Amino acid sequence: MSGLAVELSGITKRFPGVVANDNVNLAVETGEIHAVCGENGAGKSTLMKILYGMQPADEGTMVVNGREVHFQSPKDAINAGIGMVHQHFMLADNLTVLENVILGAEPVVSGGRIDFEEARRHIEEVGSAYGLALDPDDLAETLEVGERQRVEIIKVLFRGAKILILDEPTAVLVPQEVEELFRNLRGLKDEGHTILFIDHKLDEVLEIADTITVLRRGRTVATVKPEDVTAHDLAELMVGAELPVPETRESTVTDRVVIEVKDLAASDAEGTPMLKGVTLEVHEGEILGVAGVEGNGQGELVEAILGIRKLDRGSIFLKGENITSWSVRRRREAGFGYIPEDRHRRGLLLPAPVWENNMLGWQSMPPFVKRGFWIDKQAAREHAQKVIEQFDVRTPSVDVPVHALSGGNQQKLIVGREMSAPLTTLIAAHPTRGIDVGAQAAVWEELRRARSNGLAVLLISADLEELIGLSDRLVVMLRGEIVAELDPSAITARDLGAHMTGAVERAS
Amino acid sequence: MAKRIWGVLAPPLAAVVLALAISSVVLLISGSNPLTAFANVWEFGTRLETLIEALNRATPLYISGIAVAIGFRMNLFNIGVEGQYVLAAFLAAAVGAQISLPPVLHVTVIILTAMAVGAFWGGLAGYMKVKRNVHEVISTIMLNVIAVAGIVSFLLARWDVPDPSLDTKLKAIPESGWVPGLNGFVELFTRDIKRVELWGFILVAIAVGIGYHYLINKTRLGFDLRATGANPLAAEASGVPAKRTIVIAMALSGAVAGLVGLSELLGASHAYNLRFTQGLGFAGIAVALLGRNHAVGVALAAFLFGWLDRASGVLEVRGDAPREIVTIMQGVIILAAVIAYAVFERRRKIEEARDAAAQTELEVRAS
Numbered sequence: 044m045s046g047l048a049v050e051l052s053g054i055t056k057r058f059p060g061v062v063a064n065d066n067v068n069l070a071v072e073t074g075e076i077h078a079v080c081g082e083n084g085a086g087k088s089t090l091m092k093i094l095y096g097m098q099p100a101d102e103g104t105m106v107v108n109g110r111e112v113h114f115q116s117p118k119d120a121i122n123a124g125i126g127m128v129h130q131h132f133m134l135a136d137n138l139t140v141l142e143n144v145i146l147g148a149e150p151v152v153s154g155g156r157i158d159f160e161e162a163r164r165h166i167e168e169v170g171s172a173y174g175l176a177l178d179p180d181d182l183a184e185t186l187e188v189g190e191r192q193r194v195e196i197i198k199v200l201f202r203g204a205k206i207l208i209l210d211e212p213t214a215v216l217v218p219q220e221v222e223e224l225f226r227n228l229r230g231l232k233d234e235g236h237t238i239l240f241i242d243h244k245l246d247e248v249l250e251i252a253d254t255i256t257v258l259r260r261g262r263t264v265a266t267v268k269p270e271d272v273t274a275h276d277l278a279e280l281m282v283g284a285e286l287p288v289p290e291t292r293e294s295t296v297t298d299r300v301v302i303e304v305k306d307l308a309a310s311d312a313e314g315t316p317m318l319k320g321v322t323l324e325v326h327e328g329e330i331l332g333v334a335g336v337e338g339n340g341q342g343e344l345v346e347a348i349l350g351i352r353k354l355d356r357g358s359i360f361l362k363g364e365n366i367t368s369w370s371v372r373r374r375r376e377a378g379f380g381y382i383p384e385d386r387h388r389r390g391l392l393l394p395a396p397v398w399e400n401n402m403l404g405w406q407s408m409p410p411f412v413k414r415g416f417w418i419d420k421q422a423a424r425e426h427a428q429k430v431i432e433q434f435d436v437r438t439p440s441v442d443v444p445v446h447a448l449s450g451g452n453q454q455k456l457i458v459g460r461e462m463s464a465p466l467t468t469l470i471a472a473h474p475t476r477g478i479d480v481g482a483q484a485a486v487w488e489e490l491r492r493a494r495s496n497g498l499a500v501l502l503i504s505a506d507l508e509e510l511i512g513l514s515d516r517l518v519v520m521l522r523g524e525i526v527a528e529l530d531p532s533a534i535t536a537r538d539l540g541a542h543m544t545g546a547v548e549r550a551s
Numbered sequence: 552m553a554k555r556i557w558g559v560l561a562p563p564l565a566a567v568v569l570a571l572a573i574s575s576v577v578l579l580i581s582g583s584n585p586l587t588a589f590a591n592v593w594e595f596g597t598r599l600e601t602l603i604e605a606l607n608r609a610t611p612l613y614i615s616g617i618a619v620a621i622g623f624r625m626n627l628f629n630i631g632v633e634g635q636y637v638l639a640a641f642l643a644a645a646v647g648a649q650i651s652l653p654p655v656l657h658v659t660v661i662i663l664t665a666m667a668v669g670a671f672w673g674g675l676a677g678y679m680k681v682k683r684n685v686h687e688v689i690s691t692i693m694l695n696v697i698a699v700a701g702i703v704s705f706l707l708a709r710w711d712v713p714d715p716s717l718d719t720k721l722k723a724i725p726e727s728g729w730v731p732g733l734n735g736f737v738e739l740f741t742r743d744i745k746r747v748e749l750w751g752f753i754l755v756a757i758a759v760g761i762g763y764h765y766l767i768n769k770t771r772l773g774f775d776l777r778a779t780g781a782n783p784l785a786a787e788a789s790g791v792p793a794k795r796t797i798v799i800a801m802a803l804s805g806a807v808a809g810l811v812g813l814s815e816l817l818g819a820s821h822a823y824n825l826r827f828t829q830g831l832g833f834a835g836i837a838v839a840l841l842g843r844n845h846a847v848g849v850a851l852a853a854f855l856f857g858w859l860d861r862a863s864g865v866l867e868v869r870g871d872a873p874r875e876i877v878t879i880m881q882g883v884i885i886l887a888a889v890i891a892y893a894v895f896e897r898r899r900k901i902e903e904a905r906d907a908a909a910q911t912e913l914e915v916r917a918s
Binding site: 406 | 768787
């Protein structure tokens, strides 16, 4: 080994209301595959964005190949030999592989002409050297996901990167593609490249990494070797010293069914089936947890129940009444609360003031509307004032536009407005994602209160601690189906994780 | 508060100043003295008669701007105001000429006809968007051609009435269907007005502005519309019926657009003819942009454009410059305003975030 390729020390990055990285240290040796793992919101992505020059750190130093660096933009990082393969591929569909690879870094001969021959030679050379086989003349739109990822990797290699950052590269791949990717990564490593690999799937991390650094809530908690730890150890490091101990508390579950979903099927925009016949029921006073690796149909399930996704088949009942054909508004008026997984996408009107956001979803009902037609601004502002006091939303006033609030306060506003509506059902998708510990505890408390108030709560989360700690019952979703129903008081995060990845299914 | 008002006014003012500067350069290049030219425009433009003409010009511009603004508030780009108002004015003129009713009722029927035609033509674009996913920019551009070059040209040639002036025009609307001028009212405050007449339709324009303000800011429908404009996905999750709201917004926009041509029709020409003013629908886009879709802002923008249009006539008369200089100025104002708004907006966002963070930080420390 020839010393350290990357050394980050004391990296701190604050966003309003959240410390994304708190004194993070990371040392990556040249020529190794180094995995950075942690839960969602642990600060992995922020750290990589800092290393790639997309965001400046507030404090701390970065040393690359022995020289201290201060990146102003990704361009500086690229010049220092760092390349990043993003989770969401950035390819132009109507260009060929060759054109995509050279886009923005075209080899130019005199007169500004692009030297395609040189580019082609170079790409084929790179491709064969690392076993990244691709036809340079294929159109990007015809490529499979795994091939697209290979194009992205060649793109960064073409720009001369010796240090590669891969942001959750396996999230979009099927198992065979993962194996292929791992072969490629080992090939790159053998050629002397350094690879930083971000992931939260423990079995994968253990398989590919030479060294593992674990982040938790913005801090580095450990750097370990895969041969010294088990997946269980890693899980413990990721979620905290003690794995969640399900609280002993009296059950409020009743036998009255509030939401019943029968044989629900739905597809994504491309027509790929995402939900393949899901049947479940949620009782009054019950929190039903839905576990699963992201992209296994949980999002579609939520949207289908809320009425914003068209069904291929199946039906939904509210207290015995068939509501399958009801509009979203009618469902809202029947007491469907919704905490979206992405608050900016589905939950807020960023340029609008707090008081208007506080009525979003409930704008067709009192106290926000009078005589069915007029918005009662005064009542709406008073209601917003109550919500920000009761739910501790830190904002200068109810007239401030919501984009000025921190993520945690935005989330508390959403939770507050949903919880103060006359609910029968609460659909909470990743309710604590990307918010700080304090806000997280507050949201958990509200979910518990919802349950004890007799609501039917559907909780979707990637945070296993959250799921096990809060749910009365757990179902596991895999590839659009429910593959297991579990008792949260009798399961560990590790077992749950095994169900989520399908390891149990395969073993049996 | 002062800061807020400044934030609203600074961008358009900056735009006007920049437009003046660039026009000066153009005037200099074309060999005239910008100072004399501007002085002449100002002197002519502040005459009572010019101001009246500017208001007559601003009235349809304002209505057109509001029609466009209704679409803008929910991220719909209604380029079709042009076709909607020409078709509406034409059919309303035809209907108005055929019927005979008592004065106020007659005008009301003409207005409702125009609004219905505009609403139908605009709603059609909304319907195509909802049913077939046709982008409203494409459909309204095509509907413009169908309305103006197709239906109106075709029917005008068919329904043309013989006229001593050999003008191609429809039968005139009888006097019970005219909107009287407001000179008598204005003259209560000023000297006698010569030659020109302030069209009474300006009162309808004011009513449209007030109605727009209330609808957008104070009603459920307005909130649904704005929510969809600000974040369509969040609006959908909040229960806004997206498709219905799109059709309603386009129909509303079209209904208002239907009024654009009526100020001239009912106030002056009384018959649809070949010289009927066109292009107001496109001008309305510029006016809505400059006025930031705000009822008062659009009014100021409409008056500015109307005034520039009328006051600039003097340039040619006095031989200072071709009046096209005004087109350049209007273009520069729009460009500069769009840029200035973007710059000020970004600064405002940063400041708001900083203020909110600072304030909550204090609370955190205090608690």
